[in-house]
Amino acid sequence: MLLQIHLESEEPIYMQICNQIIEGIAKGGYSPGEKLPSVRKLAADIGINFHTVNKAYQRLEREGFIEIHRKQGVSIPSQGVEIADVTRLQTLNQKLRPIVAEAIARSVSEQTFRQTCHELYEEFQASERENEAQ
Structure with missing residues (x-):
């Protein structure tokens, strides 16, 4: 799934990234266990600062939408996103x-x-x- 970032939007770029990844998960565009680009790769692909992607990824990890492993990279949790409690x-x-x-x-x-x-x-x-x- 290719992210579409709108630089002129009032919505911060990191939130656009978060929302589009969550939407991708909800629509089945990302499968459990699927790898996502590294922070640096996604930043380069979109043409934005890697700190912005890192902020988005940190938020997504905190909320349980992705997993970040130092050696294995970034992925959707292999068991899928945790059911809402x-x-x-x-x-x-x-x-x-x-x-x-x-x-x-x-x-x-x-x-x-x-x-x-x-x-x-x-x-x-x-x-x-x-x-x-x-």
Whole structure:
């Protein structure tokens, strides 16, 4: 999966990397145990500072999406990403709060918000099924 970084985006580059790797995992674009480029290689491929990639990788490792081994490199956990427990669900809740608050502040109906979430969920699952079939 090739990452698409938007240098003019308000979203920090390290978060773009994190979000795209997580999306790749969710869509089945990355398989358990799959190797990812090294920090330096990814930075060179994208044309950004390696410290930015390192920051993204450190965050992804802390959240359990990747494993970093000194000699073996960077990979998706071989057993897959850990299933959400109560603590992870609380973290997801904290991340969703400002999104829900913005939707309400912008007068997005609950029905529209739920439909949008449902459509995104379906998109991710369809992509995952397609990748599994290949």
